[in-house]
Amino acid sequence: MEKIVVDAMGKACPAPVIMTKKAIDGLSEAAVVETHVDNAIAVENLKRLASGIGAEVETEADGESHYVVRIKTGYANGAASDTLVKAPVLQFDACGPGKTVLQLSADVMGAGNDELGKALMKAFVYAASQLDPLPDAVVCYNGGVRLTIPEADTFADLKAMEEAGVRIIVCGTCANFYGLTEKVAVGTISNMYDILQTLNEAGRIIRP
Amino acid sequence: METNIRLTKLADCAGCGAKVGAGTLATLLEGFRTRQDDRLLVGYERSDDAAVYKINEETAVIETTDFFPPIVDDPFLYGQIAAANAMSDVYAMGGEPKLALNIMCTSKEMPSETVREILRGGYDKAYEADAVICGGHTIKGAEPLYGLAVTGFVHPDRVLLNSGARPGDVLILTKKLGVGILTTAAKADLADPAVMTAVYRQMATLNKGARDAAVQFPVNACTDVTGFSLMGHSCEMAQGSGVTIHLQTDRIPYYKEAFDAAAMGLVPEGAYRNRAFAEPHAAYAPGRGIPLALEDILYDPQTSGGLLIALPEREGEEALRRMKAAVPDAEIIGYVTEAEEKAIILE
Numbered sequence: 148m149e150k151i152v153v154d155a156m157g158k159a160c161p162a163p164v165i166m167t168k169k170a171i172d173g174l175s176e177a178a179v180v181e182t183h184v185d186n187a188i189a190v191e192n193l194k195r196l197a198s199g200i201g202a203e204v205e206t207e208a209d210g211e212s213h214y215v216v217r218i219k220t221g222y223a224n225g226a227a228s229d230t231l232v233k234a235p236v237l238q239f240d241a242c243g244p245g246k247t248v249l250q251l252s253a254d255v256m257g258a259g260n261d262e263l264g265k266a267l268m269k270a271f272v273y274a275a276s277q278l279d280p281l282p283d284a285v286v287c288y289n290g291g292v293r294l295t296i297p298e299a300d301t302f303a304d305l306k307a308m309e310e311a312g313v314r315i316i317v318c319g320t321c322a323n324f325y326g327l328t329e330k331v332a333v334g335t336i337s338n339m340y341d342i343l344q345t346l347n348e349a350g351r352i353i354r355p
Numbered sequence: 356m357e358t359n360i361r362l363t364k365l366a367d368c369a370g371c372g373a374k375v376g377a378g379t380l381a382t383l384l385e386g387f388r389t390r391q392d393d394r395l396l397v398g399y400e401r402s403d404d405a406a407v408y409k410i411n412e413e414t415a416v417i418e419t420t421d422f423f424p425p426i427v428d429d430p431f432l433y434g435q436i437a438a439a440n441a442m443s444d445v446y447a448m449g450g451e452p453k454l455a456l457n458i459m460c461t462s463k464e465m466p467s468e469t470v471r472e473i474l475r476g477g478y479d480k481a482y483e484a485d486a487v488i489c490g491g492h493t494i495k496g497a498e499p500l501y502g503l504a505v506t507g508f509v510h511p512d513r514v515l516l517n518s519g520a521r522p523g524d525v526l527i528l529t530k531k532l533g534v535g536i537l538t539t540a541a542k543a544d545l546a547d548p549a550v551m552t553a554v555y556r557q558m559a560t561l562n563k564g565a566r567d568a569a570v571q572f573p574v575n576a577c578t579d580v581t582g583f584s585l586m587g588h589s590c591e592m593a594q595g596s597g598v599t600i601h602l603q604t605d606r607i608p609y610y611k612e613a614f615d616a617a618a619m620g621l622v623p624e625g626a627y628r629n630r631a632f633a634e635p636h637a638a639y640a641p642g643r644g645i646p647l648a649l650e651d652i653l654y655d656p657q658t659s660g661g662l663l664i665a666l667p668e669r670e671g672e673e674a675l676r677r678m679k680a681a682v683p684d685a686e687i688i689g690y691v692t693e694a695e696e697k698a699i700i701l702e
Contacts, residue, residue: 159624160539160621160622160623160624161539161540161542161543161545161620161621162543164543164619164620164621165543165545168619188622188624188627191620191622191627192620192621192622193620194620195617195618195619195620195622195647195648195651196619196620198618198647199618199619199620297605297642297643297644302642302644303642306642306644329611329614329646329648329649330646331646332643332644332645332646333644
Protein backbone atom coordinates (compact mmCIF):
# COMPACT_ATOMS: atom_id res chain seq x y z
CA MET A 148 0.00 0.00 0.00
CA GLU A 149 1.27 3.44 -0.91
CA LYS A 150 2.49 5.68 1.90
CA ILE A 151 2.37 9.46 1.77
CA VAL A 152 4.25 11.51 4.36
CA VAL A 153 2.94 14.90 5.44
CA ASP A 154 5.38 17.05 7.40
CA ALA A 155 3.36 19.37 9.62
CA MET A 156 6.04 19.88 12.25
CA GLY A 157 5.96 23.43 13.62
CA LYS A 158 2.46 24.03 12.21
CA ALA A 159 -0.36 25.22 14.45
CA CYS A 160 -3.95 24.04 14.08
CA PRO A 161 -5.76 23.90 11.77
CA ALA A 162 -2.81 23.57 9.33
CA PRO A 163 -1.93 19.90 10.07
CA VAL A 164 -5.56 18.86 9.49
CA ILE A 165 -5.76 20.83 6.25
CA MET A 166 -2.47 19.45 4.93
CA THR A 167 -3.51 15.89 5.77
CA LYS A 168 -6.98 16.31 4.29
CA LYS A 169 -5.46 17.62 1.06
CA ALA A 170 -3.20 14.57 0.90
CA ILE A 171 -6.19 12.25 1.42
CA ASP A 172 -8.36 14.09 -1.10
CA GLY A 173 -5.60 13.70 -3.69
CA LEU A 174 -5.50 9.91 -3.40
CA SER A 175 -6.68 7.71 -6.22
CA GLU A 176 -6.33 4.45 -4.33
CA ALA A 177 -6.08 3.08 -0.83
CA ALA A 178 -3.04 4.44 0.98
CA VAL A 179 -1.52 5.30 4.32
CA VAL A 180 -1.14 9.01 4.99
CA GLU A 181 1.49 9.55 7.68
CA THR A 182 1.45 13.00 9.28
CA HIS A 183 4.23 14.26 11.53
CA VAL A 184 3.22 16.93 14.05
CA ASP A 185 4.78 18.50 17.15
CA ASN A 186 1.74 18.95 19.41
CA ALA A 187 -0.84 16.70 21.05
CA ILE A 188 -3.75 18.88 19.95
CA ALA A 189 -2.95 18.26 16.30
CA VAL A 190 -2.98 14.52 17.09
CA GLU A 191 -6.47 14.79 18.59
CA ASN A 192 -7.72 16.75 15.60
CA LEU A 193 -6.20 14.26 13.13
CA LYS A 194 -7.94 11.42 15.00
CA ARG A 195 -11.22 13.28 14.54
CA LEU A 196 -10.47 13.73 10.83
CA ALA A 197 -9.81 9.98 10.45
CA SER A 198 -12.91 9.00 12.36
CA GLY A 199 -14.97 11.51 10.37
CA ILE A 200 -14.10 9.80 7.09
CA GLY A 201 -14.31 6.32 8.58
CA ALA A 202 -10.60 5.57 8.22
CA GLU A 203 -8.42 3.59 10.59
CA VAL A 204 -5.90 5.59 12.56
CA GLU A 205 -2.87 4.84 14.70
CA THR A 206 -0.67 7.26 16.59
CA GLU A 207 2.82 7.10 17.95
CA ALA A 208 4.59 9.55 20.26
CA ASP A 209 8.32 10.15 20.07
CA GLY A 210 8.81 12.27 23.18
CA GLU A 211 6.64 15.32 23.79
CA SER A 212 7.37 17.23 20.63
CA HIS A 213 7.11 14.67 17.86
CA TYR A 214 4.02 12.65 17.07
CA VAL A 215 3.26 10.43 14.08
CA VAL A 216 -0.33 9.87 12.99
CA ARG A 217 -1.01 7.19 10.37
CA ILE A 218 -4.38 7.29 8.63
CA LYS A 219 -5.27 4.28 6.52
CA THR A 220 -7.75 5.30 3.88
CA GLY A 221 -9.60 2.51 2.20
CA TYR A 222 -11.18 4.06 -0.82
CA ALA A 223 -10.80 6.67 -3.47
CA ASN A 224 -10.65 10.38 -2.68
CA GLY A 225 -11.13 10.18 1.04
CA ALA A 226 -14.34 11.65 2.27
CA ALA A 227 -15.44 12.60 -1.22
CA SER A 228 -16.37 9.05 -2.01
CA ASP A 229 -18.57 6.82 0.06
CA THR A 230 -18.93 4.01 -2.43
CA LEU A 231 -17.26 0.82 -3.48
CA VAL A 232 -15.20 2.34 -6.27
CA LYS A 233 -11.87 0.95 -5.14
CA ALA A 234 -12.90 -1.72 -2.66
CA PRO A 235 -10.75 -4.84 -2.84
CA VAL A 236 -11.99 -8.14 -4.23
CA LEU A 237 -13.74 -9.98 -1.46
CA GLN A 238 -12.62 -13.43 -0.47
CA PHE A 239 -15.25 -15.71 0.94
CA ASP A 240 -13.64 -18.14 3.33
CA ALA A 241 -16.07 -17.91 6.17
CA CYS A 242 -15.42 -21.49 7.28
CA GLY A 243 -12.33 -20.90 9.40
CA PRO A 244 -12.37 -19.44 12.88
CA GLY A 245 -13.14 -15.78 12.48
CA LYS A 246 -14.88 -12.93 14.14
CA THR A 247 -18.52 -12.90 15.14
CA VAL A 248 -20.38 -10.01 13.59
CA LEU A 249 -23.92 -8.92 14.35
CA GLN A 250 -25.66 -7.54 11.27
CA LEU A 251 -28.52 -5.11 11.98
CA SER A 252 -30.16 -3.94 8.77
CA ALA A 253 -33.51 -2.80 10.17
CA ASP A 254 -34.98 -1.52 13.42
CA VAL A 255 -37.44 -4.41 13.53
CA MET A 256 -36.85 -8.16 13.81
CA GLY A 257 -38.61 -10.26 11.22
CA ALA A 258 -41.53 -9.36 8.96
CA GLY A 259 -45.21 -9.31 9.89
CA ASN A 260 -46.02 -6.74 12.51
CA ASP A 261 -43.68 -3.83 13.18
CA GLU A 262 -44.79 -3.28 16.76
CA LEU A 263 -43.90 -6.87 17.51
CA GLY A 264 -40.77 -6.52 15.36
CA LYS A 265 -39.55 -3.58 17.46
CA ALA A 266 -40.11 -5.43 20.72
CA LEU A 267 -38.29 -8.46 19.32
CA MET A 268 -35.37 -6.29 18.20
CA LYS A 269 -35.06 -4.77 21.66
CA ALA A 270 -34.98 -8.23 23.18
CA PHE A 271 -32.53 -9.43 20.52
CA VAL A 272 -30.04 -6.62 21.14
CA TYR A 273 -30.37 -7.10 24.89
CA ALA A 274 -29.70 -10.83 24.54
CA ALA A 275 -26.74 -10.11 22.25
CA SER A 276 -25.28 -7.81 24.91
CA GLN A 277 -25.42 -10.73 27.35
CA LEU A 278 -23.64 -13.20 25.06
CA ASP A 279 -20.42 -14.72 26.35
CA PRO A 280 -18.18 -14.11 24.56
CA LEU A 281 -19.60 -10.91 23.13
CA PRO A 282 -19.65 -10.48 19.35
CA ASP A 283 -16.55 -8.75 17.92
CA ALA A 284 -18.47 -6.19 15.91
CA VAL A 285 -21.94 -4.91 15.14
CA VAL A 286 -22.74 -3.36 11.77
CA CYS A 287 -25.83 -1.15 11.49
CA TYR A 288 -27.16 -0.08 8.14
CA ASN A 289 -30.39 1.10 6.51
CA GLY A 290 -33.11 1.11 9.22
CA GLY A 291 -30.53 -0.40 11.59
CA VAL A 292 -28.98 3.02 12.18
CA ARG A 293 -32.16 4.01 14.06
CA LEU A 294 -31.06 1.62 16.80
CA THR A 295 -28.02 3.83 17.58
CA ILE A 296 -29.71 7.08 18.63
CA PRO A 297 -30.27 7.88 22.32
CA GLU A 298 -34.08 7.67 21.99
CA ALA A 299 -33.93 4.06 20.78
CA ASP A 300 -34.73 1.40 23.38
CA THR A 301 -31.73 -0.56 22.07
CA PHE A 302 -29.34 2.33 22.74
CA ALA A 303 -28.29 1.45 26.29
CA ASP A 304 -27.49 -2.16 25.36
CA LEU A 305 -25.46 -1.11 22.31
CA LYS A 306 -23.62 1.44 24.44
CA ALA A 307 -22.85 -1.24 27.02
CA MET A 308 -21.49 -3.50 24.28
CA GLU A 309 -19.33 -0.69 22.93
CA GLU A 310 -17.98 0.03 26.38
CA ALA A 311 -17.14 -3.65 26.71
CA GLY A 312 -15.00 -3.40 23.57
CA VAL A 313 -17.41 -4.40 20.80
CA ARG A 314 -16.74 -2.41 17.61
CA ILE A 315 -19.97 -0.80 16.43
CA ILE A 316 -20.05 0.41 12.84
CA VAL A 317 -22.81 2.74 11.70
CA CYS A 318 -23.41 3.31 7.98
CA GLY A 319 -22.79 7.01 7.32
CA THR A 320 -24.82 7.14 4.10
CA CYS A 321 -27.79 5.62 5.93
CA ALA A 322 -27.54 7.94 8.94
CA ASN A 323 -27.40 10.86 6.54
CA PHE A 324 -30.40 9.55 4.57
CA TYR A 325 -32.55 9.36 7.70
CA GLY A 326 -31.23 12.74 8.93
CA LEU A 327 -29.70 11.08 11.99
CA THR A 328 -26.00 11.89 11.49
CA GLU A 329 -25.90 14.20 14.48
CA LYS A 330 -27.97 11.93 16.68
CA VAL A 331 -25.96 8.73 16.34
CA ALA A 332 -24.42 8.48 19.79
CA VAL A 333 -22.92 5.00 19.87
CA GLY A 334 -20.36 3.45 17.56
CA THR A 335 -18.36 4.94 14.72
CA ILE A 336 -19.93 6.42 11.62
CA SER A 337 -18.28 4.69 8.72
CA ASN A 338 -18.58 3.67 5.08
CA MET A 339 -19.40 0.73 2.84
CA TYR A 340 -15.80 -0.36 2.56
CA ASP A 341 -15.53 -0.71 6.31
CA ILE A 342 -18.85 -2.56 6.55
CA LEU A 343 -17.87 -5.01 3.81
CA GLN A 344 -14.43 -5.55 5.25
CA THR A 345 -15.92 -6.30 8.65
CA LEU A 346 -18.43 -8.75 7.18
CA ASN A 347 -15.67 -10.27 5.07
CA GLU A 348 -13.46 -10.87 8.09
CA ALA A 349 -16.33 -12.48 9.96
CA GLY A 350 -16.26 -16.19 10.68
CA ARG A 351 -19.87 -16.01 11.74
CA ILE A 352 -22.55 -13.48 10.89
CA ILE A 353 -25.62 -13.25 13.11
CA ARG A 354 -28.77 -11.64 11.74
CA PRO A 355 -31.92 -11.06 13.79
CA MET B 356 -14.30 48.42 1.78
CA GLU B 357 -11.72 46.54 -0.27
CA THR B 358 -8.39 45.78 1.30
CA ASN B 359 -5.71 43.36 0.25
CA ILE B 360 -4.47 42.43 3.70
CA ARG B 361 -6.16 39.58 5.50
CA LEU B 362 -6.41 40.69 9.09
CA THR B 363 -6.81 37.18 10.48
CA LYS B 364 -3.51 36.13 8.88
CA LEU B 365 -1.73 38.73 11.01
CA ALA B 366 -2.80 36.96 14.21
CA ASP B 367 -1.74 33.71 15.84
CA CYS B 368 -4.92 33.04 17.78
CA ALA B 369 -8.47 33.94 16.87
CA GLY B 370 -10.74 35.99 19.14
CA CYS B 371 -11.38 34.74 22.65
CA GLY B 372 -9.33 31.64 21.77
CA ALA B 373 -6.34 33.85 22.59
CA LYS B 374 -7.36 34.02 26.25
CA VAL B 375 -4.85 32.83 28.86
CA GLY B 376 -6.24 29.93 30.91
CA ALA B 377 -7.87 30.55 34.30
CA GLY B 378 -5.35 28.34 36.12
CA THR B 379 -2.39 30.22 34.62
CA LEU B 380 -3.88 33.54 35.71
CA ALA B 381 -4.49 32.40 39.28
CA THR B 382 -0.84 31.33 39.57
CA LEU B 383 0.40 34.65 38.20
CA LEU B 384 -1.62 36.67 40.71
CA GLU B 385 -0.90 34.51 43.75
CA GLY B 386 0.48 36.21 46.86
CA PHE B 387 0.06 39.88 45.87
CA ARG B 388 -0.98 42.36 48.52
CA THR B 389 -4.46 43.78 47.83
CA ARG B 390 -6.57 46.27 49.78
CA GLN B 391 -9.92 45.21 51.20
CA ASP B 392 -12.90 47.45 50.46
CA ASP B 393 -16.45 46.67 51.56
CA ARG B 394 -17.80 48.65 48.64
CA LEU B 395 -16.21 46.23 46.17
CA LEU B 396 -19.25 44.02 45.71
CA VAL B 397 -17.62 41.76 43.11
CA GLY B 398 -13.83 41.39 42.80
CA TYR B 399 -11.36 39.06 41.16
CA GLU B 400 -11.73 36.20 43.63
CA ARG B 401 -15.38 35.77 42.64
CA SER B 402 -14.49 34.57 39.10
CA ASP B 403 -17.32 36.72 37.80
CA ASP B 404 -17.56 38.65 34.53
CA ALA B 405 -16.66 42.14 35.77
CA ALA B 406 -15.82 44.08 38.93
CA VAL B 407 -18.69 45.90 40.69
CA TYR B 408 -18.10 48.80 43.12
CA LYS B 409 -20.89 50.37 45.17
CA ILE B 410 -20.90 54.17 45.04
CA ASN B 411 -24.08 54.74 47.08
CA GLU B 412 -27.40 53.04 47.79
CA GLU B 413 -28.63 53.75 44.26
CA THR B 414 -25.58 53.21 42.09
CA ALA B 415 -22.79 50.71 41.58
CA VAL B 416 -20.14 51.02 38.90
CA ILE B 417 -19.11 48.05 36.72
CA GLU B 418 -15.55 47.87 35.34
CA THR B 419 -14.36 45.49 32.65
CA THR B 420 -12.04 45.26 29.68
CA ASP B 421 -11.64 42.87 26.78
CA PHE B 422 -9.59 42.90 23.60
CA PHE B 423 -8.31 40.31 21.12
CA PRO B 424 -6.57 39.80 17.75
CA PRO B 425 -8.62 39.90 14.52
CA ILE B 426 -11.25 37.17 14.26
CA VAL B 427 -12.51 38.26 10.84
CA ASP B 428 -10.86 39.91 7.82
CA ASP B 429 -13.39 42.74 7.46
CA PRO B 430 -12.00 45.52 9.73
CA PHE B 431 -15.39 47.19 10.38
CA LEU B 432 -16.89 43.86 11.45
CA TYR B 433 -13.84 43.11 13.61
CA GLY B 434 -14.30 46.44 15.40
CA GLN B 435 -18.02 45.75 15.93
CA ILE B 436 -17.39 42.26 17.32
CA ALA B 437 -14.56 43.36 19.65
CA ALA B 438 -16.72 46.18 21.03
CA ALA B 439 -19.85 44.00 21.44
CA ASN B 440 -17.70 41.42 23.22
CA ALA B 441 -16.13 44.00 25.57
CA MET B 442 -19.48 45.46 26.58
CA SER B 443 -20.99 42.01 27.07
CA ASP B 444 -19.50 41.63 30.57
CA VAL B 445 -21.46 44.71 31.69
CA TYR B 446 -24.70 43.18 30.41
CA ALA B 447 -23.79 39.88 32.08
CA MET B 448 -23.69 41.73 35.43
CA GLY B 449 -27.19 43.10 34.73
CA GLY B 450 -25.90 46.62 34.03
CA GLU B 451 -25.70 49.10 31.16
CA PRO B 452 -22.43 50.34 29.60
CA LYS B 453 -22.00 54.12 29.70
CA LEU B 454 -18.33 55.01 29.07
CA ALA B 455 -15.66 53.23 27.05
CA LEU B 456 -11.99 53.66 26.16
CA ASN B 457 -10.43 52.24 23.00
CA ILE B 458 -7.57 49.77 23.48
CA MET B 459 -5.68 49.22 20.26
CA CYS B 460 -2.48 47.82 18.85
CA THR B 461 -1.66 48.31 15.18
CA SER B 462 0.92 46.35 13.19
CA LYS B 463 3.03 47.86 10.43
CA GLU B 464 1.17 45.94 7.68
CA MET B 465 -2.08 47.76 8.42
CA PRO B 466 -3.02 50.72 6.21
CA SER B 467 -4.50 53.68 8.08
CA GLU B 468 -7.84 53.12 6.34
CA THR B 469 -8.00 49.64 7.91
CA VAL B 470 -7.28 51.08 11.37
CA ARG B 471 -10.00 53.67 10.84
CA GLU B 472 -12.52 50.99 9.83
CA ILE B 473 -11.80 48.96 12.98
CA LEU B 474 -12.41 52.05 15.12
CA ARG B 475 -15.56 52.89 13.16
CA GLY B 476 -16.88 49.41 14.05
CA GLY B 477 -16.22 50.06 17.73
CA TYR B 478 -17.93 53.48 17.68
CA ASP B 479 -20.88 51.98 15.80
CA LYS B 480 -21.53 49.42 18.56
CA ALA B 481 -20.94 51.90 21.39
CA TYR B 482 -23.54 54.19 19.78
CA GLU B 483 -26.01 51.33 19.53
CA ALA B 484 -25.37 50.53 23.21
CA ASP B 485 -26.01 54.17 24.30
CA ALA B 486 -22.41 54.32 25.51
CA VAL B 487 -19.78 56.99 24.79
CA ILE B 488 -16.22 56.24 23.70
CA CYS B 489 -14.38 59.05 25.45
CA GLY B 490 -10.73 58.25 24.81
CA GLY B 491 -8.29 55.38 24.63
CA HIS B 492 -4.76 54.29 23.95
CA THR B 493 -3.15 52.99 20.76
CA ILE B 494 0.32 51.45 20.40
CA LYS B 495 2.30 49.75 17.63
CA GLY B 496 3.14 46.08 17.92
CA ALA B 497 3.66 42.75 16.18
CA GLU B 498 -0.02 41.73 16.07
CA PRO B 499 -3.18 43.80 15.71
CA LEU B 500 -5.40 44.03 18.79
CA TYR B 501 -8.62 45.87 19.48
CA GLY B 502 -11.10 46.12 22.32
CA LEU B 503 -12.56 48.42 24.94
CA ALA B 504 -12.25 49.19 28.63
CA VAL B 505 -15.86 49.70 29.67
CA THR B 506 -17.57 51.39 32.59
CA GLY B 507 -21.21 50.61 33.25
CA PHE B 508 -23.77 51.19 35.97
CA VAL B 509 -26.22 49.01 37.84
CA HIS B 510 -28.38 49.31 40.94
CA PRO B 511 -26.37 47.66 43.77
CA ASP B 512 -29.31 45.44 44.70
CA ARG B 513 -29.79 44.25 41.12
CA VAL B 514 -26.32 42.97 40.29
CA LEU B 515 -26.58 39.65 38.45
CA LEU B 516 -23.89 37.34 39.83
CA ASN B 517 -22.81 34.12 38.17
CA SER B 518 -23.04 32.40 41.56
CA GLY B 519 -26.72 32.71 42.50
CA ALA B 520 -28.29 29.76 40.65
CA ARG B 521 -30.76 27.78 42.79
CA PRO B 522 -32.30 24.32 42.61
CA GLY B 523 -35.50 24.58 40.58
CA ASP B 524 -34.04 27.12 38.13
CA VAL B 525 -33.97 26.64 34.38
CA LEU B 526 -31.12 27.88 32.20
CA ILE B 527 -31.49 30.01 29.11
CA LEU B 528 -28.69 30.43 26.54
CA THR B 529 -29.21 33.36 24.16
CA LYS B 530 -26.80 32.70 21.27
CA LYS B 531 -25.77 29.66 19.23
CA LEU B 532 -22.54 27.80 20.02
CA GLY B 533 -19.81 26.70 17.59
CA VAL B 534 -18.26 30.09 16.84
CA GLY B 535 -14.69 29.07 17.73
CA ILE B 536 -14.79 25.93 15.61
CA LEU B 537 -16.27 27.79 12.64
CA THR B 538 -13.73 30.62 12.79
CA THR B 539 -11.02 27.94 12.83
CA ALA B 540 -12.62 26.40 9.73
CA ALA B 541 -12.85 29.84 8.11
CA LYS B 542 -9.16 30.40 8.76
CA ALA B 543 -8.54 27.28 6.67
CA ASP B 544 -10.99 28.47 3.97
CA LEU B 545 -13.20 25.50 4.80
CA ALA B 546 -16.32 27.32 5.96
CA ASP B 547 -19.34 28.30 3.88
CA PRO B 548 -19.21 32.11 3.48
CA ALA B 549 -23.00 32.33 3.93
CA VAL B 550 -22.74 30.54 7.26
CA MET B 551 -19.84 32.75 8.34
CA THR B 552 -21.87 35.87 7.53
CA ALA B 553 -24.49 34.65 10.02
CA VAL B 554 -21.79 33.77 12.57
CA TYR B 555 -20.18 37.23 12.32
CA ARG B 556 -23.58 38.90 12.59
CA GLN B 557 -24.28 36.94 15.76
CA MET B 558 -20.89 37.88 17.24
CA ALA B 559 -21.54 41.56 16.49
CA THR B 560 -24.96 41.39 18.20
CA LEU B 561 -24.99 43.16 21.57
CA ASN B 562 -26.21 41.20 24.59
CA LYS B 563 -28.28 44.30 25.36
CA GLY B 564 -31.55 42.80 24.09
CA ALA B 565 -31.06 39.63 26.13
CA ARG B 566 -30.12 41.66 29.25
CA ASP B 567 -33.05 44.09 28.88
CA ALA B 568 -35.47 41.14 28.68
CA ALA B 569 -33.78 39.25 31.54
CA VAL B 570 -33.91 42.10 34.09
CA GLN B 571 -37.71 42.07 33.90
CA PHE B 572 -37.63 38.65 35.59
CA PRO B 573 -36.32 37.42 38.97
CA VAL B 574 -33.00 36.18 37.57
CA ASN B 575 -30.88 34.25 40.09
CA ALA B 576 -27.63 34.05 38.11
CA CYS B 577 -26.20 35.32 34.85
CA THR B 578 -22.91 35.15 32.97
CA ASP B 579 -21.81 35.46 29.35
CA VAL B 580 -20.46 32.42 27.52
CA THR B 581 -17.06 33.37 26.10
CA GLY B 582 -13.55 31.91 26.05
CA PHE B 583 -14.16 29.27 28.73
CA SER B 584 -16.99 27.70 26.67
CA LEU B 585 -20.47 26.67 27.79
CA MET B 586 -18.92 23.88 29.87
CA GLY B 587 -16.36 26.13 31.57
CA HIS B 588 -18.84 28.90 32.38
CA SER B 589 -21.52 26.40 33.51
CA CYS B 590 -18.93 24.80 35.74
CA GLU B 591 -18.09 28.18 37.34
CA MET B 592 -21.80 28.92 37.80
CA ALA B 593 -22.52 25.52 39.36
CA GLN B 594 -19.52 25.59 41.71
CA GLY B 595 -20.03 29.23 42.67
CA SER B 596 -23.71 28.57 43.41
CA GLY B 597 -23.17 25.23 45.18
CA VAL B 598 -25.55 23.41 42.80
CA THR B 599 -25.45 20.95 39.92
CA ILE B 600 -26.31 22.08 36.41
CA HIS B 601 -28.01 19.61 34.08
CA LEU B 602 -27.44 20.45 30.40
CA GLN B 603 -30.05 19.00 28.03
CA THR B 604 -27.75 18.63 25.05
CA ASP B 605 -30.49 18.12 22.46
CA ARG B 606 -31.92 21.56 23.33
CA ILE B 607 -28.67 23.51 23.08
CA PRO B 608 -28.61 25.86 20.05
CA TYR B 609 -25.50 25.51 17.87
CA TYR B 610 -24.45 25.91 14.23
CA LYS B 611 -24.93 22.57 12.46
CA GLU B 612 -21.89 23.36 10.31
CA ALA B 613 -19.75 23.49 13.47
CA PHE B 614 -20.66 19.85 14.09
CA ASP B 615 -19.31 18.85 10.66
CA ALA B 616 -16.18 20.96 11.10
CA ALA B 617 -15.48 19.43 14.52
CA ALA B 618 -15.94 15.93 13.11
CA MET B 619 -13.27 16.85 10.55
CA GLY B 620 -10.78 17.85 13.24
CA LEU B 621 -11.14 21.63 13.03
CA VAL B 622 -11.24 22.04 16.80
CA PRO B 623 -9.38 25.06 18.25
CA GLU B 624 -6.74 24.61 20.93
CA GLY B 625 -8.87 26.51 23.47
CA ALA B 626 -11.50 23.77 23.29
CA TYR B 627 -8.97 21.21 24.48
CA ARG B 628 -7.90 23.55 27.31
CA ASN B 629 -11.54 24.00 28.31
CA ARG B 630 -12.09 20.24 28.22
CA ALA B 631 -9.07 19.68 30.47
CA PHE B 632 -10.49 22.21 32.94
CA ALA B 633 -14.17 21.24 32.96
CA GLU B 634 -14.37 17.56 32.02
CA PRO B 635 -13.33 16.30 35.50
CA HIS B 636 -16.36 18.16 36.90
CA ALA B 637 -18.85 16.67 34.43
CA ALA B 638 -20.63 13.34 34.06
CA TYR B 639 -23.11 11.80 31.63
CA ALA B 640 -26.64 11.03 32.70
CA PRO B 641 -27.11 7.24 32.99
CA GLY B 642 -27.31 5.58 29.58
CA ARG B 643 -26.58 8.84 27.78
CA GLY B 644 -23.92 9.06 25.11
CA ILE B 645 -23.05 12.24 23.24
CA PRO B 646 -21.29 12.44 19.87
CA LEU B 647 -17.71 13.66 20.24
CA ALA B 648 -18.32 16.50 17.76
CA LEU B 649 -21.18 17.80 19.93
CA GLU B 650 -18.97 17.61 23.01
CA ASP B 651 -16.34 19.63 21.15
CA ILE B 652 -19.02 22.30 20.57
CA LEU B 653 -19.82 22.38 24.29
CA TYR B 654 -16.11 22.99 25.05
CA ASP B 655 -15.65 25.43 22.14
CA PRO B 656 -14.38 28.90 23.16
CA GLN B 657 -16.94 31.50 22.09
CA THR B 658 -16.14 35.05 21.04
CA SER B 659 -18.90 37.49 21.98
CA GLY B 660 -21.14 34.59 23.01
CA GLY B 661 -24.61 34.83 24.51
CA LEU B 662 -25.83 35.19 28.08
CA LEU B 663 -26.41 32.12 30.25
CA ILE B 664 -29.28 32.98 32.58
CA ALA B 665 -30.66 30.99 35.55
CA LEU B 666 -34.16 31.83 36.73
CA PRO B 667 -37.05 29.98 38.43
CA GLU B 668 -38.69 27.38 36.21
CA ARG B 669 -42.16 28.99 36.47
CA GLU B 670 -40.73 32.14 34.83
CA GLY B 671 -38.72 30.25 32.22
CA GLU B 672 -41.17 30.01 29.34
CA GLU B 673 -42.34 33.62 29.58
CA ALA B 674 -38.76 34.92 29.89
CA LEU B 675 -37.76 32.85 26.86
CA ARG B 676 -40.72 34.15 24.86
CA ARG B 677 -39.80 37.74 25.61
CA MET B 678 -36.11 37.12 25.00
CA LYS B 679 -36.75 35.53 21.62
CA ALA B 680 -38.15 38.83 20.36
CA ALA B 681 -34.63 40.30 20.73
CA VAL B 682 -32.51 37.16 20.25
CA PRO B 683 -34.43 34.50 18.28
CA ASP B 684 -31.84 31.76 18.84
CA ALA B 685 -32.35 31.78 22.63
CA GLU B 686 -33.39 28.43 24.13
CA ILE B 687 -33.91 26.76 27.50
CA ILE B 688 -30.96 24.38 27.68
CA GLY B 689 -31.05 22.84 31.13
CA TYR B 690 -32.02 23.03 34.76
CA VAL B 691 -30.51 23.26 38.24
CA THR B 692 -30.68 20.78 41.12
CA GLU B 693 -29.14 20.47 44.59
CA ALA B 694 -25.42 19.75 44.37
CA GLU B 695 -24.68 16.21 43.21
CA GLU B 696 -21.32 14.49 42.91
CA LYS B 697 -20.46 16.42 39.74
CA ALA B 698 -21.05 20.09 38.93
CA ILE B 699 -22.43 19.32 35.46
CA ILE B 700 -24.56 16.45 34.21
CA LEU B 701 -24.85 16.05 30.43
CA GLU B 702 -28.23 14.72 29.40
